[in-house]
Amino acid sequence: GEDVEQSLFLSVREGDSSVINCTYTDSSSTYLYWYKQEPGAGLQLLTYIFSNMDMKQDQRLTVLLNKKDKHLSLRIADTQTGDSAIYFCAESPQMDSSYKLIFGSGTRLLVRP
């Protein structure tokens, strides 16, 4: 079955690193994504990783992928108050050609000054 799980809440102090974790079940997923949602807004794509990669770095963002454990994480370095938002992990099942994404329930990140 398809299921993506995330913890619901994370609180960090400004300047610290944040790590948001996600587990997924479909090992055929070609791409895995991290989206950010600010209050009352749509989702914006933050970054993605191809399934044959272990790590991807993009400025303050680092994505780690452990395919064996089906575990994905997003690390935000030097977290700022503007990073407070809900972060969604999503997978794109290979066997489904409709480009459907399966989203986790989202992790709400609160950055304390």
Add this chain to the structure above:
Amino acid sequence: DGGITQSPKYLFRKEGQNVTLSCEQNLNHDAMYWYRQDPGQGLRLIYYSQIVNDFQKGDIAEGYSVSREKKESFPLTVTSAQKNPTAFYLCATGGGLAPVGEQYFGPGTRLTVT
């Protein structure tokens, strides 16, 4: 938000009335999607369309209907049969060149039914 427009941002309706949410895109994407978001539940897929004049049910299609007469437009009707219609509705597009599966989201419409 890119080239995806959802209107209105807030919508209020009385129970028993049908209501149509608008979604327009100028990204020239083939695929369009409707999601429903409830607190703590993430996004759930209502309907999607990969091409004009064709659409498929998602995971929670009951009480909703869609049409795809033009590539740019994918309106969602919330019918009176939807038992709990109050939610935040997000429209998305996809099927662009790369990466496969990436979706672009509109700003959303918050529907309140009383």
